[in-house]
Amino acid sequence: NAGVTQTPKFQVLKTGQSMTLQCAQDMNHEYMSWYRQDPGMGLRLIHYSVGAGITDQGEVPNGYNVSRSTTEDFPLRLLSAAPSQTSVYFCASSPHTSRRQSSYNEQFFGPGTRLTVL
Amino acid sequence: GENVEQHPSTLSVQEGDSAVIKCTYSDSASNYFPWYKQELGKRPQLIIDIRSNVGEKKDQRIAVTLNKTAKHFSLHITETQPEDSAVYFCAARRGISSGSARQLTFGSGTQLTVLP
Numbered sequence: 001n002a003g004v005t006q007t008p009k010f011q012v013l014k015t016g017q018s019m020t021l022q023c024a025q026d027m028n029h030e031y032m033s034w035y036r037q038d039p040g041m042g043l044r045l046i047h048y049s050v051g052a053g054i055t056d057q058g059e060v061p062n063g064y065n066v067s068r069s070t071t072e073d074f075p076l077r078l079l080s081a082a083p084s085q086t087s088v089y090f091c092a093s094s095p096h097t098s099r100r101q102s103s104y105n106e107q108f109f110g111p112g113t114r115l116t117v118l
Numbered sequence: 119g120e121n122v123e124q125h126p127s128t129l130s131v132q133e134g135d136s137a138v139i140k141c142t143y144s145d146s147a148s149n150y151f152p153w154y155k156q157e158l159g160k161r162p163q164l165i166i167d168i169r170s171n172v173g174e175k176k177d178q179r180i181a182v183t184l185n186k187t188a189k190h191f192s193l194h195i196t197e198t199q200p201e202d203s204a205v206y207f208c209a210a211r212r213g214i215s216s217g218s219a220r221q222l223t224f225g226s227g228t229q230l231t232v233l234p
Contacts, residue, residue: 018194035224058221111160112161
């Protein structure tokens, strides 16, 4: 298993440009999420998905869109990049979201994408 | 929503000493508390977690304690080694029965430096 993969590893954008950060997992996980990591602020949830076709907003969704057409892929789109979106972005996945599931599951993180917006 | 506060933001210890990192949470419906370790330039990785039905969990040199009444939990690392140097994050998550998805709320992180 490759686990959670992200592309690209590094990206530099100009203000106003758009781009898509890719995330894929091969573990058949239902739950996927996107975080941004900024110095001194920990990991903040941008968007998440509990399964194909279902997405919802996290703590800091403004300026980002997501979609989940397949179980494997969860791309994050920056609509019009701003310097405030300079950050490290992590995608994560977790096995179960069913209400019947009583176990608590680890979130597996991708390697991250370092984005700079000039 | 949930708010997780983590202290201290930086911690330096001598090799062989113990390190303690503390977190408090606000949502009484939270019942799962993982700790993640992130080495420089790497992804966060789970090192230990605890559920609200237990008060303490140990895994070799690492332990986590939970006080549900006070809404705080702590990470304890004994006999620290240079390879323990990293950023440590605590997190909290509500139970499935509370109607929320499996969202983790993270603390702001603690930079642990183990001095040789």
